[in-house]
Amino acid sequence: MNYKNPDENGYYGEFGGAFIPEMLYPNVEELQKNYLDIIASEDFQAEYQDLLKNYVGRATPLYFAKNLSNKYNTQIYLKREDLNHTGAHKINNALGQVLLAKRLGKTRIIAETGAGQHGVATATACALLGLECIVYMGEIDIQRQAPNVARMKMLGAEVVAATSGSKTLKDAVNEALRDWINNPVTTHYVIGSVVGPHPFPDLVARFQSIISKEIKEQLQEKIGRENPDYVIACVGGGSNAAGTFYHFVEEKEVKIIAAEAGGLGVDSGKSAATTFLGTLGVLHGSKSLVMQTEDGQVIEPHSISAGLDYPGIGPFHAHLFKEKRAEFFSINDDEALKCAFDLTKLEGIIPALESSHALAVLDKKKFNENDVVVICLSGRGDKDMETYLKEIRS
Numbered sequence: 001m002n003y004k005n006p007d008e009n010g011y012y013g014e015f016g017g018a019f020i021p022e023m024l025y026p027n028v029e030e031l032q033k034n035y036l037d038i039i040a041s042e043d044f045q046a047e048y049q050d051l052l053k054n055y056v057g058r059a060t061p062l063y064f065a066k067n068l069s070n071k072y073n074t075q076i077y078l079k080r081e082d083l084n085h086t087g088a089h090k091i092n093n094a095l096g097q098v099l100l101a102k103r104l105g106k107t108r109i110i111a112e113t114g115a116g117q118h119g120v121a122t123a124t125a126c127a128l129l130g131l132e133c134i135v136y137m138g139e140i141d142i143q144r145q146a147p148n149v150a151r152m153k154m155l156g157a158e159v160v161a162a163t164s165g166s167k168t169l170k171d172a173v174n175e176a177l178r179d180w181i182n183n184p185v186t187t188h189y190v191i192g193s194v195v196g197p198h199p200f201p202d203l204v205a206r207f208q209s210i211i212s213k214e215i216k217e218q219l220q221e222k223i224g225r226e227n228p229d230y231v232i233a234c235v236g237g238g239s240n241a242a243g244t245f246y247h248f249v250e251e252k253e254v255k256i257i258a259a260e261a262g263g264l265g266v267d268s269g270k271s272a273a274t275t276f277l278g279t280l281g282v283l284h285g286s287k288s289l290v291m292q293t294e295d296g297q298v299i300e301p302h303s304i305s306a307g308l309d310y311p312g313i314g315p316f317h318a319h320l321f322k323e324k325r326a327e328f329f330s331i332n333d334d335e336a337l338k339c340a341f342d343l344t345k346l347e348g349i350i351p352a353l354e355s356s357h358a359l360a361v362l363d364k365k366k367f368n369e370n371d372v373v374v375i376c377l378s379g380r381g382d383k384d385m386e387t388y389l390k391e392i393r394s
C-alpha cells in the first residue's frame with residue numbers, strides 16, 4: 001500500500017480530488033500539469049535548498065530531551081521546527097510555493113492564516129522574492145495572534161479580516177479562494193496546509209517532507225538507525241504532521257500518532273477533533289473528513305490554538321486514519337496548556353500551543369523505556385504569550 005503518493009487525480013484512497021468552481025480550473029490545471037516538473041528541476045532545487053540552508057537555517061536540530069525523557073521514562077527527541085526562521089515549519093512550504101509561483105509567472109500572492117505563522121512565512125517569502133502579498137485571517141485570530149499580524153504588516157503584507165462564520169481559519173480559506181476566483185491570471189494561492197484541491201495536499205506534503213528526511217539522517221547519526229519507534233505530530237490541516245510522517249509511512253515498524261484539537265472536549269460542541277467528529281464530505285476543494293451536520297453544513301470548530309481550529313483534515317491524514325495506519329488522539333485545551341508549561345519548565349523551550357497538543361500525547365499513552373519517540377515541535381510560543389500570560393495570572 002502506498003500511503004504517501006496520491007493517484008493521478010489526487011486521491012489518497014477515497015479522499016482527495018479537486019472539487020473546484022469552473023473559474024478556478026485554469027489555475028488548478030496549470031498547477032497540476034507543472035508542479036512536479038518544476039519542483040524536480042535542478043534550477044528550482046538549487047535555489048530552494050540554498051534558501052532552506054542559509055536563510056531558514058535548516059537542518060533544524062533533533063534534540064534529545066533528557067528531562068522530558070526522564071519524566072515519561074522513555075527516549076524523547078524533539079524535532080525543532082520552532083528554530084526555523086519565522087518560528088515554525090510553515091516557512092518550508094511558503095518559500096517553496098512562492099518560488100514555484102514565480103516560475104509560473106505570477107506577481108501576486110494570496111494566503112490564508114490561522115495562527116499567523118503561515119501568513120508570516122508567506123509575507124517573509126514575498127518580501128524576500130519581491131512579490132505582492134495579501135493574507136486573509138479570521139477576525140478572531142487577528143485578535144488572539146496579534147504579534148503575528150504586526151509582523152505581517154511590517155513585512156509589507158496586507159492583512160484582510162475574514163468576518164463570516166466563526167471568523168477563524170475556515171473562513172479565511174473561503175475568502176482566499178474567493179480572491180483567487182476573481183484574480184486567476186496574476187495570482188497564486190499559497191495554501192498553508194495539506195488541504196485544498198489536488199495538487200495542493202501533495203505539493204505541501206512534499207515541501208514539508210524535509211522534516212522526516214532530516215529525522216532519518218539525524219537518528220542514523222545519533223542512535224545508529226534511521227527509524228524511531230514512534231513519530232508524533234499535531235494536526236490542524238496536517239502539514240507539519242505530513243512532513244513528519246512522510247518518509248515513515250511505508251516503514252511498517254514505525255508507529256504514527258496524530259494529535260487533534262479536542263477543544264473543550266469532543267462531546268462539548270466546542271471541538272476541532274475531525275477524525276472523532278467528522279464524516280465524509282467536501283471542504284475547500286477536496287473530499288475528506290469534515291465536521292458537518294447531517295445536511296452538510298460545516299460545524300464551527302473550536303480550539304484554544306488558532307492553527308488547529310479547523311473543521312477538516314487533509315486527505316492524506318483521513319486515509320491514514322481510515323486505514324488505521326495512524327493512531328489519533330484528541331487533546332483538550334487544558335491538556336495542551338499544561339504541556340506547554342511543563343516543557344518550558346523542564347527543557348527551557350516555550351512551544352506553540354499547536355505543538356503542545358503533540359506533547360500531550362505523552363500523558364495519554366504509555367511508552368516503553370527504550371522506545372525512541374520523535375515529536376515534532378512545529379513552532380515556538382512567542383505568538384501565544386498572551387494566552388500563556390492569562391493562564392499565569394489566573
Ligand SMILES: Cc1ncc(COP(=O)(O)O)c(C=O)c1O
Pocket residue numbers: 088089114115116117118192193194234235236237238239240241306307308352354355378379380
Ligand atoms: C506552530 C504551528 N503548528 C501547527 C500548525 C497546524 O498546521 P498544520 O496542521 O498544517 O501543521 C500551525 C498552524 O498555524 C502552527 O502555527
